[in-house]
Amino acid sequence: MxxxxxxxxxxxxxxxxxxxxxxxxxxxxxxxxxxxxxxxxxxxxxxxxxxxxxxxxxxxxxxxxxxxxxxxxxxxxxxxxxxxxxxxxxxxxxxLKEDVQSKGKFIMATVEGDLHDIGKNIVSTILQGSGYEVEDLGTSVKADKIVNKLKETNANFVGLSALLTTTMERMGEIIELMEKEGVRDQATVCIGGAPTSEDFAKKIGADVYAKDAFDALGKLEKTAG
Ligand code: B12
Structure with a gap:
């Protein structure tokens, strides 16, 4: 094998x-x-x-x-x-398992300026397979598109991916826009991607940093309850 x-x-x-x-x-x-x-x-x-x-x-x-x-x-x-x-x-x-009870709506995106999507796609698939309703907005997604989608769908989670040290800075800006638009408390923000870290998540005010999909599953489970 x-x-x-x-x-x-x-x-x-x-x-x-x-x-x-x-x-x-x-x-x-x-x-x-x-x-x-x-x-x-x-x-x-x-x-x-x-x-x-x-x-x-x-x-x-x-x-x-x-x-x-x-x-x-x-x-x-x-x-x-x-x-x-x-x-x-x-x-x-x-x-993707069938008949799994929904664990909530999850908006996923690779941040603006970043085209890396292999890791994000894997994470989206695993989360979906574990019961999250994932809406993947794709790569190089602008902050306002993410925040508008959050308002429109009332999603419970926002997942952000960045693979570049330059684009990871967009993550903090997305959180700031969520605050400005009054939807920060609506969703748990989970970030990931090679250059990100626990410390970086704290610095920008994200709720969860996960190193991969399985780490995310465990940590989100704890957040939920
Ligand atoms: C494949 C790749 C590309 C492909 C991407 C194709 C695609 N469709 O994704 C292409 C060729 C397009 C590319 C382009 C570039 N790349 Co590139 N790329 C890579 C490479 C080799 C692999 C990334 C990857 O897919 N890894 C495999 C997946 C499974 O792992 P992952 O992405 O890390 O995801 C896992 C975790 O990080 C986490 N995760 C990821 N996202 C999320 C999100 C959430 C919510 C959670 C919880 C977890 C999570 O879970 C995933 C699963 O385990 C990396 C090298 C590396 N070691 O990472 C360089 C790398 C990221 N690229 C790099 C660079 C510099 C570039 C370019 C700027 C090159 C150039 N000069 O043009 C461009 C930028 C294009 C752009 N604007 O985005 C650098 C970044 C340096 C830096 N620190 O900023 C790296 C590190 C290579 C290097 N050492 O120089 N790249």
């Missing part, structure tokens, strides 16, 4: 979406890519959360390291990102 995790991870790092795709690793030519491997793993009853945690996330982390070290370009990162998106699309229906 662990072979699946290693193989999927290797194909993500190689940016090889499917069998036809060449990817950057010659040894993988003609072999199954991420889509085939994930489907095969699912058919063999490998847990979707294990695929997320043991293959997709570590695969993307390795891609990040290669980019930092100058080995990978942005185009390479995009190829790997596409692999993870395709894999997440396959896993999504399996992570």
């Amino acid at each position: 662990s072979d699946f995790f290693e193989e999927i991870k290797r194909n993500i790092i190689a940016g090889k979406v499917d069998q036809e795709d060449e990817g950057f690793d010659g040894d993988l030519a003609g072999k199954p890519g991420v889509i085939e491997l994930v489907n095969q793993a699912v058919d063999e009853n490998v847990s979707p959360t294990d695929i997320l945690n043991k293959a997709l996330t570590p695969g993307m982390e390795e891609v990040g390291r290669k980019y930092e070290e100058g080995e990978y370009t942005i185009a390479d990162m995009l190829a790997s990102a596409e692999c993870v998106s395709e894999a997440t699309n396959i896993l999504k229906p399996l992570l």
